Amino acid sequence: MQTVKAHGASIPALGFGVFRMSDDEVERVVPAALEAGFRHFDTAQIYQNEAALGRALAKAGARRDDLFLTTKVWVDNYHPDRFLDSVEESLDRLRVDRVDLLLLHWPGDAVPIAEQIAMLNAVQSAGRTLHVGVSNQTIAQMREAVALSAAPILTNQIEAHPYLDQRAVAAAAKAEGVAVTAYFGMADGAVPQDVQLAAIGRRYGKSAAQVGLRFLLQQGFVALSKTAKPDRVAENIAVFDFELTEAEMAAITGLARADGRRVSPPGLAPAWD
Structure with missing residues (x-):
């Protein structure tokens, strides 16, 4: 699979995320994801399905060295104890x-x-993670994290899809050597239903969802895909055999709007760029 390189690390460009998935859904779909070729899996403490992912990967016999596993520390755990x-x-x-x-x-x-960064670095020094990164950070926060961290900040995982213009954050990340990981790429179901994306997809025999993922990949992002349905997994990974034109990329970029952000929880979200 294509990779995104940052600070000497190679991140599989297409990951499989398990946000808002039950244990049963995770354990049903992960074997199909492995079968299709996914090796990058993304979870988090707050998703409450790390154990289900661990069980599914073990039961499927996945080799640890073949996997790229990401998890995230929840804000309630940002304390030394x-x-x-x-x-x-x-x-x-x-x-x-x-x-x-x-x-x-x-x-x-x-x-x-x-x-926060000191604790993240301590975990890396203890050998509990190979790499460290941040998520949902603004440009200023990301720059501060990079400046404070002894270990390279590998990525900033942010919401990204055709309706949200993240070019400024992406440019700032690139300047710092930080990869962008895109989550919520389907914009909570809007991308697969988009008529303009569907029209572009028909030129390549692809779905609107595949066009949405390709749009993210061609910006150099790591893209997190997601489905709870095993029979949809193959579609998600079939995005490396076509390329959008510059005109198509520009047209999709033009779908962005001021109110395009979907994820901005009160009490957690910063003052977005």
């Missing part, structure tokens, strides 16, 4: 001794970012 313990609990649930990438899930303001 909880941070490392919470990561150890995540590793136990995932049935591994380390993850490939550990992220701070949301910026949070109860604990200074310098302390």
Whole structure:
């Protein structure tokens, strides 16, 4: 699979995310994802399905060295007496001794970012993660994280899809050597139903959803796909055999609008760029 490179790491460009999926759904769909060729899996403490992902990967016989596993520390655990313990609990649930990438899930303001980064670095120094990163950070927060972190900040995982213009954040990330990981790429179901994306897809024999994923990949992003239906997995990964033209990329970029953001939880969301 195509990879995105940052700070010497190679991240599989298309990941499989398990946000808002039950244990049963995870355990049903992960074997199909492995069969289709997915090796990058993304979860989080707050999803409460790390254990289901760990069980599914183990039961399917996935080789640990073939996998790229990401999880995220929840904001309630941004304290010295909880941070490392919470990561150890995540590793136990995932049935591994380390993850490939550990992220701070949301910026949070109860604990200074310098302390958050110090704890993240301590986990990396302890060998519990190969790489560290952030999620949902603004340009200023990302730059501060990069400046504070002894370990390279590998990625900023942010909401990205055709209706949300993230070019400024992406440009700032590139300048810092930080990869962008795009989540919510289907915009909560809007992308697969988009008539303009469907029209573009017909030129290639692809669905609107595949066009949406391709749009993210061609910007150099790591794209997280998701489906709870095993019979849809093959469609999600079949996005490397066509290429959108510059005109098509520009047309899709033009779908962005001021109110395009879907994920902005009160009490967690920063003042977005």
